[in-house]
Amino acid sequence: MQSVGVCRFCGRTVDGSFIFCPWCGFSRINGERAFPAGGEVFQRLEDLQEKSVSGRISKMEQSLNEIEKDVIRFMEAAEKR
Numbered sequence: 837m838q839s840v841g842v843c844r845f846c847g848r849t850v851d852g853s854f855i856f857c858p859w860c861g862f863s864r865i866n867g868e869r870a871f872p873a874g875g876e877v878f879q880r881l882e883d884l885q886e887k888s889v890s891g892r893i894s895k896m897e898q899s900l901n902e903i904e905k906d907v908i909r910f911m912e913a914a915e916k917r
Contacts, residue, residue, distance in 0.1 A: 839852030846860040856863055 843857040
């Protein structure tokens with residue numbers, strides 16, 4: 837059975853093994869914030885997710901551009917025959 841604690845800063849329940857509260861970002865040990873003031877844990881996670889998605893979309897765009905160039909070359913070669 838996992839232990840459950842309560843964050844002394846925001847009052848929400850937190851898994852006992854967590855060092856930082858996932859809700860407010862404060863350390864359950866020394867009271868320091870995990871991220872600079874005003875930055876919430878979930879906001880940081882959303883930013884990382886957005887960056888990841890943007891990177892994947894960029895790679896897809898590059899692949900599609902390469903495929904488009906190959907198709908154009910193929911069509912030009914077929915027209916020359």
